[in-house]
Amino acid sequence: MRRIPLLATALAAWVLTGPAVAPAQAAAPTPKPSASASPAGPLLSITVDDGRTEVAAGDELTYRLTVRNLGTTKVSDIKVSQSLPTGLTLVSADRGGKARDGAVTWVTDLKVGQESNFSTVARVGDTPKDLLRLATVACATAKGGTKPLVCATHSDLLPAGAVAPAAEDAGISWLWSAGAAAALLIIGLGVFVLLRRIRGRRAVPAHAHSASRPTESTDRMAGAVTLE
Incomplete structure (x- = not known):
């Protein structure tokens, strides 16, 4: 106890x-520009953002992409792309952007230190019930290249x-x-x-136990006297 x-x-x-x-x-965290680290290719940075952190079905989102030449030489025919994940339908794209194979693409030239800006408007539709975030990816690829030089992503809850x-x-x-x-x-x-x-x-x-002992002795003596 x-x-x-x-x-x-x-x-x-x-x-x-x-x-x-x-x-x-x-x-979601504020998107930061990503830059290619390959010394053999153009040095670029790219960002993508829609100014939102939470979305729901029916919302129209305006994405803004920015690509910048951080290198020391001009680059030509850079392909810029933005993915269209499940649940995101393209409404419009500026500067002649074309939607194909689940992505919007543009082609641009960049002088040293120059940046190009692109924008798309997309509508949120039905998404899987267990999907937690709606994410899009923007990439820049060199002319004739198969792998992106740089990519950035943005997601909404x-x-x-x-x-x-x-x-x-x-x-x-x-x-x-x-x-x-x-x-x-x-x-x-x-x-x-x-x-x-x-x-x-x-x-x-504390004296309760000691007080009872004389009483018992007295009773015994009284009994003994009675028997005699």
Whole structure:
């Protein structure tokens, strides 16, 4: 029984110092430009962004792409592309952009230090129920190349992605509440047992046992006298 107060104290400390459940952050990080690192090819950077962090079916998104020549020589016939993932339908593309094989493409020339800007408008349609984010990828490829020199991506949270963190937080909150309730119950039990032991010690005086012994001796002597 001595372990109950100790266990109650430990659980009290756990309840008071336990971590608080913080809501998950749904916002996507700010996109940063990506630059090609190949010394043999053109040195380019590219970004893509729609100014959003969350989308839903029916939304129209305006994507802006920026490609910049970071090298020391002019580059020609650079192919710039933006992917159109499932659930994203192209509405329009500027500068003669063409949609083909799930992507919009452009061709541009870049002088040293020059940048080119492109934009598309796309509509969000039906997406798989378990898809959490809607992501698009922008790439720049050299003339005649098969592998991109540089790519960047941007993603927006879908309704399924917004529900998943909320459900997870609710489960953690329920578990924490149940643990805290159990801890408080054990603390209360420990305090109850401790108070009973203290009251029991106060109710029985220390001289009570010694006072009963002369009475028993007296009774025995009285019995002996009666028998005689």
